[in-house]
Amino acid sequence: MPPTLDLSRTAHTKVVFSPPRINLRRAASYNHDRGPLSSTSSRFNFNHLVFSPPPSPGLPSLSPPVKKPTRRLIGTIRPLRVIRYAIRLLSIVVVFYVSLVVLTWLFGEPAPSPNEPAKLAKPAQPAQPLARTEGEMISQKGPPDFPTPIVVTDHRGKAKWTVSIPAGSEFPLSMDQYTDMCLKCRQVADRTRHLRSHGHGLHQVSLGFGSDSAEDFVDVQEAQEAGYLQTGEKYLAGGREAGKPVCKSSLTFVLESSDAGLGKTLMMLWMAYGLAEKEGRAFFIDDTRWAYGKYTALFQPPPSPECSAPPSHEMLPCPRHARHLVASAATMDVTFGDLTKAANPLSESHDRTLRKTQFSLARRGYEALFRLNKEDNDYVDSRVRELLAKRIVPKSKGQRSGLAVGIHARRGDRHPLEYQYRHSYMPLNLYGDTARELIEAKFNHSGPFGGEDKAAKEHSLVVLASDDPMVYESAELAGASRAQERIKLASKKTVQKANPDRSVLHKFVDEAFGWEGGFFAAMFWNLGVSTAHAAAGASGGGGGGGGGAAPSAETLRLRSLVGRAYMMDLAVLADASDVIVCTVSAVGCRLLAVMMGWESAMDEGNWVNIDGGYGWMGLEW
CATH class of the missing domain: 3.40.50.11350 (Rossmann fold)
Incomplete structure (x- = not known):
């Protein structure tokens, strides 16, 4: 047993404590006096990684000194930050410019101030030919060169609309044109209402889409006076009769129809007359392209008003409150409005008041117009x-x-x-x-x-x-x-009796056709047309609705006979x-x-x- 250290017998009674800076660990632990340490040695530990020898006061520090932040001088410019701010500012300017261009293209120039004269106070410039697609809105400085409703701006910057029919346009327009114009009128009126509700002006004449508000519509005569539409002797020339002033308001009924039957056209004619009389409009009839020929071939001329017909470009199919209105089978919904919006005809729930209103209008037209030749x-x-x-x-x-x-x-x-x-x-x-x-x-x-x-x-x-x-x-x-x-209306048997005997040599004639079975549209459209010509027309897609080439005089004569028989x-x-x-x-x-x-x-x-x-x-x- 090794001897122990007995401190009680020593002469020193005080314990000496080493100062804290003195390392009591042996230097051999740093100098490896007992040999090198290895991973296989039983004495290997991680103390040499945790504890490091005290720094020598005479050697430089192993870690770089921490630099103190220096104060930036006031007014110093950093180039990268300047470039970044410049790019942001340029982007904002580009976006603003592009937005301004788009808004100008959509809504025209900004509305003028109250002291600035309206730009459309002068006559509009002639329109240039335009290419347009469905759903597209077009802006231009003058009215277009085809019949269409347009959006304009008055002198106070409020959007309005009118109908432009260029000089030299035929009258009446085709049924397709009238149908398309009635559709565009509703679209343009809706577009005008939208612009007015959002406070936009439209100093360029524009084709738009979209209601039928009387306060938004400018009639042709007022539009010409305001400079929205062209004026001139040729443009203003109309059907003025000598000694008669132009009617203040009128309704002209166009007899053209794609329906071969006469009944529906006659019903619309009578109702249109009753409507014109009810609204105090002068009434005119146009038979330029009527399938049955001249109106006077079937009936006596209608009552003549005390005024003359207006210029053709003032006769509009829409809106319903236009001063001079054109009515036809193509504009029936616009002309008669709610009178044609009744219940399903295949049910018994008909509105008696609505039917009686239609009946009274038709009755008034019958009394005035149904006078046979x-x-x-x-x-x-x-x-x-x-x-x-x-x-x-x-x-x-x-x-x-x-x-x-x-x-x-x-x-x-x-x-x-x-x-x-x-x-x-x-x-x-x-x-x-x-x-x-x-x-x-x-x-x-x-x-x-x-x-x-x-x-x-x-x-x-x-x-x-x-x-x-x-x-x-x-x-x-x-x-x-x-x-x-x-x-x-003869049957085929009756027609064959009138023809010469087929056993005898004679000049060739087409095969006889009769009205067995009744009135058919295809037979009506081919009256007076040879069999070969009718087949060619059918294969070419013409004539089915009365379209194609103008009917011959013989065809109109035969059609007139059919109409006269029906009326009698x-x-x-x-x-x-x-x-x-x-x-x-x-x-x-x-x-x-x-x-x-x-x-x-x-x-x-x-x-x-x-x-x-x-x-x-x-x-x-």
């Missing part, structure tokens, strides 16, 4: 007297007479609304049975006249009008009297019949109701529709 009118009068004489009971008290039942049987390309017959036609026996039931109901009672009622029943008659010549020969309507015999049929039925049986799907049936009058046709029930339980429809379909 002199020859046809004289024939109708004599034919009506002849039919009325047939139903008078001879030697009766008080001139007793039978009941005259008129039947209008429309076939051809007009099919019934009744579901079970929608792909065919109403059976002819329904017409005959309805007529007999009406006669039985009239006289099948013991009246005060006794035997005279029976005689009146025997003198009752049926007056028949149809577009199908085979209907007159049917067994179901045997004994019926033709409404008129002045112009007949209606006139005789309306004047000679006490009750009329027809199908409301045919426009001719609706015209007959107008010709009878609301009281007789509707209130008294003398207009009988056998095509379902539908009422009078007017222009609804």
